Amino acid sequence: MASIDLAGEPATRSSMKERVLGLPALTALVVGSMVGAGVFSLPQNMAAGAGVLAVLLGWVVTGIGIAALALVYVRLAQRQPELNAGPYAYARAGFGPFIGFNSAWGYWLSAWIGNVSYAVVLFGAVGYFFDIFGEGNTLAAVIGASVMLWAIHALIAAGVRQAALVNLVTTIAKLAPIVLFVMVVIVGFKSDVFSLNWSGDGLGSVFEQMRSTMLVTLWVFIGVEGASVVSGRAKKRSDIGRATMYGFLFCLVLYALVSVLSYGTLTQAELAELPNPSVAGVMEAVVGEWGAILINLALIVSVLGAFLAWTIFAAEIPYAAAKDGTMPRVFARENVSKTPILSLWVTNLLVQLFLVFAYFAESTYQGLFYIASTAILVPYVFTGAYAAKLGLTGEAYRAGERRGGDIAVGLVATIYGAWLVYAAGPQYLLMCALLYAPGIAVYIWARNEQRQRSFTFFEILLAIGLVAAAVVAAWLMIDGTISPL
Numbered sequence: 001m002a003s004i005d006l007a008g009e010p011a012t013r014s015s016m017k018e019r020v021l022g023l024p025a026l027t028a029l030v031v032g033s034m035v036g037a038g039v040f041s042l043p044q045n046m047a048a049g050a051g052v053l054a055v056l057l058g059w060v061v062t063g064i065g066i067a068a069l070a071l072v073y074v075r076l077a078q079r080q081p082e083l084n085a086g087p088y089a090y091a092r093a094g095f096g097p098f099i100g101f102n103s104a105w106g107y108w109l110s111a112w113i114g115n116v117s118y119a120v121v122l123f124g125a126v127g128y129f130f131d132i133f134g135e136g137n138t139l140a141a142v143i144g145a146s147v148m149l150w151a152i153h154a155l156i157a158a159g160v161r162q163a164a165l166v167n168l169v170t171t172i173a174k175l176a177p178i179v180l181f182v183m184v185v186i187v188g189f190k191s192d193v194f195s196l197n198w199s200g201d202g203l204g205s206v207f208e209q210m211r212s213t214m215l216v217t218l219w220v221f222i223g224v225e226g227a228s229v230v231s232g233r234a235k236k237r238s239d240i241g242r243a244t245m246y247g248f249l250f251c252l253v254l255y256a257l258v259s260v261l262s263y264g265t266l267t268q269a270e271l272a273e274l275p276n277p278s279v280a281g282v283m284e285a286v287v288g289e290w291g292a293i294l295i296n297l298a299l300i301v302s303v304l305g306a307f308l309a310w311t312i313f314a315a316e317i318p319y320a321a322a323k324d325g326t327m328p329r330v331f332a333r334e335n336v337s338k339t340p341i342l343s344l345w346v347t348n349l350l351v352q353l354f355l356v357f358a359y360f361a362e363s364t365y366q367g368l369f370y371i372a373s374t375a376i377l378v379p380y381v382f383t384g385a386y387a388a389k390l391g392l393t394g395e396a397y398r399a400g401e402r403r404g405g406d407i408a409v410g411l412v413a414t415i416y417g418a419w420l421v422y423a424a425g426p427q428y429l430l431m432c433a434l435l436y437a438p439g440i441a442v443y444i445w446a447r448n449e450q451r452q453r454s455f456t457f458f459e460i461l462l463a464i465g466l467v468a469a470a471v472v473a474a475w476l477m478i479d480g481t482i483s484p485l
Contacts, residue, residue, distance in 0.1 A: 113372040
């Protein structure tokens with residue numbers, strides 16, 4: 001089969017030169033995009049609504065759901081090698097251009113809003129050393145985050161390969177302190193404190209406690225599809241699946257250890273009151289101030305790496321969508337380094353705008369990452385559904401080839417996504433509708449460029465429902481019923 005570039009076209013000599021990412025770089029993109037700020041805030045984020053039992057159950061549900069999702073990406077990369085750019089391409093192939101567009105739009109929203117949250121928590125860590133940066137949402141923090149944003153913009157504009165290599169280095173550098181943290185809390189583990197935290201007394205039923213952990217556990221796994229997003233730049237197609245599974249398994253073990261072992265150092269109430277990055281507070285409780293200093297330094301490195309990886313992903317999605325007409329052609333513009341330059345500019349200008357907004361709204365890291373987590377549910381749900389659809393219809397399978405396993409994996413991934421929609425709750429779903437609705441105009445722009453009909457009857461109903469939800473969200477924000485961040 002001919003090699004395929006990002007737009008799904010036969011590769012030319014020029015497009016083959018873009019295939020610059022090997023297994024180490026792809027795995028680092030997966031791990032680097034997942035291991036960002038989230039792991040450093042897990043103790044507080046989990047303890048705020050759950051005891052040990054609920055957290056363990058939450059990791060079981062998340063492990064099964066994310067494993068299914070990861071396997072979906074692995075198998076789709078093998079079975080549909082002509083589809084690149086991950087969740088966007090799969091949703092479009094399975095359910096049409098409007099669903100595909102919204103998957104691209106939602107993934108893009110999640111990526112750059114997540115970067116705003118990264119900037120807030122990064123300068124919150126810097127604030128540990130310099131009070132002027134506060135909790136990451138002071139004027140000094142916004143200025144510092146802006147400088148970082150445009151420095152990373154310049155790095156990526158110089159070429160995706162160079163940026164990916166920097167990400168590989170930062171990924172290695174940030175993992176060492178987290179592994180040290182796990183070793184320290186094992187040594188300082190107190191079984192009596194752990195037992196006291198077991199049931200999460202006063203936090204509601206185990207089911208409600210477990211539900212409270214779902215967006216947190218999803219947030220730390222966003223990025224598991226990272227190798228699939230940049231699949232058009234992979235040297236070998238087989239590396240995409242291996243990088244995805246290696247990254248997932250490593251992070252699952254790491255996250256479970258960080259969150260569960262922390263319950264053996266402080267009580268649930270004490271963990272819930274820790275400022276983020278709460279891993280620093282746990283570390284300080286066990287070994288003293290030097291532990292908090294180390295973790296805050298590690299967080300700075302970690303978030304820089306994750307910010308870099310997610311900026312690459314955020315620029316890649318509109319670029320790939322523009323090359324096949326799902327988004328306006330203008331997003332397909334490249335510079336001499338083969339970087340999707342206009343997509344990069346638009347992405348980072350939006351990050352800059354929201355950094356300013358976060359300052360005036362006094363937004364928190366947790367509020368931002370809840371929105372980013374909810375925004376990505378559309379591409380995740382439809383990726384799982386596409387895998388199930390392929391298995392059920394037999395499309396892309398040889399006659400007599402077994403499909404039961406693929407059907408089961410696709411259905412589990414879809415059900416997990418639907419469960420997350422329920423767990424997100426109406427507030428964040430409505431706020432995401434407000435962000436999704438403007439995309440309709442962009443979609444119509446792209447369809448007009450292609451001289452194609454914008455909507456089917458069913459898609460018109462979806463668009464009307466989306467606009468209605470956005471209007472309700474705007475009204476509830478204006479009257480103060482829900483908070484934007």
